[in-house]
Amino acid sequence: MGLTRSPRVPSRLRDFAMQLFELIPITSKEFTQKRWWNSGKVYTEWVLCKDILSKLDDLIGNTSNNNTVHSPGPQIMDDLHSLGQRMLPGFQISEYPSSGTAKQYGKWAEDIRTYVMSMNLLMVSDFILINTNDTDNILNGDWVGMQPRLLYYSGRIYDNVQLQFAKSVHHLVFMRPWNQPRLPTPASRVFHEFIWRLSSQNWCWITNVESAKILLEAIQCHKNDMNYRGWLWFEEELFNRCKEVIREPEGA
Known part of the structure; x- marks a missing residue:
């Protein structure tokens, strides 16, 4: 899965990942109980998500130009449906408005980005937990691919x-990875190199009060x-963002 570090997902890798993805629900317990299973599963999901993200970039581009959004094509929507049904079963994908106004295209683009970027953060959360449980001292996750997607989102x-992101960060921080031995562990690397760089100056996508409280407790630790x-x-x-989110309902 190291090929996911390239800017785009090669079509053969995408096809291979989809074959694995379709096998995941019917895989025997002999494999699902292996310690490498969870990381392999999330890597597979990430390959598909990254492929969708890069193709949506080509279609949507800068969100200020949503009046020129082109049809996403059946493969992207099929992949979105397949991945979304498994990762975000409680949410529906907005269907492309085949004939609509610039405002409708803009709303569709915004909804799709919310959907896919939520999956992106979900995979980040999974990889945080995978790295806290690592026993092989190998960093798991395509952080070079996942992190920049969220940085300026x-x-x-x-x-x-x-909420899942907040809980995974909380779990990692309460391991106190800054006190681990000099040789960097996967948990220490995620803590020092990645999680605090998932947004730049505003962390504007942190809006949920319960999540903000959990993150605040972790940072206080x-x-x-x-x-x-x-x-x-x-x-x-x-x-500071978490304190702001917690204060807002009180002043509302």
């Missing part, structure tokens, strides 16, 4: 996905530790 993320050595990347911005 200014749209929405579904509440239940925000790091900040109050006797070995705390300062903020990492955009950790302070997330800290």
Whole structure:
């Protein structure tokens, strides 16, 4: 799955990932109980998600030009339906408006981005947990592919996905990976190199109060530790964003 680090997903890799994806529900327990199974499953889902994201970039481009959105084509929508039904079973995909106004195309583009970026963050959350349970000292996850997608994203993320992300970060932080031995573990690398760089200055996609409280508790755990050595990347911005989200309902 190392090929997922390339800017685009080769068509043969996408086809192979789809074959694996279709086999996942019918795979015997002999394989699903293997310790590599979960990471292989999430890598497979990520290959499909990354392929969808790159193809949507070609179709939608800058969201300020949504009045020129072209039809996504059957394969993208089929892949979205297949991946979404498994990862976001409680949500429906917006159908492409074959004949509509610029406003309708813009709404469709926004809804699709919310849907796919929520899946992106869901996979980030899965890989955070996978790395906290790692026993082989191997970093799991295409962080080079997943992280930049969220860095400057200014749209929405579904509440239940925000919650899963917050819980995974909380689990990682309460392991206190900054106190781990000098040799970087996967959990330590995710903590120091990746999670605080999933947004730049605003973390605007953190909007859920419960998620904000969990993240705030996690950051306080790091900040109050006797070995705390300062903020990492955009950790302070997330800290301030969470306080803002928690305050908003009180002042509403």
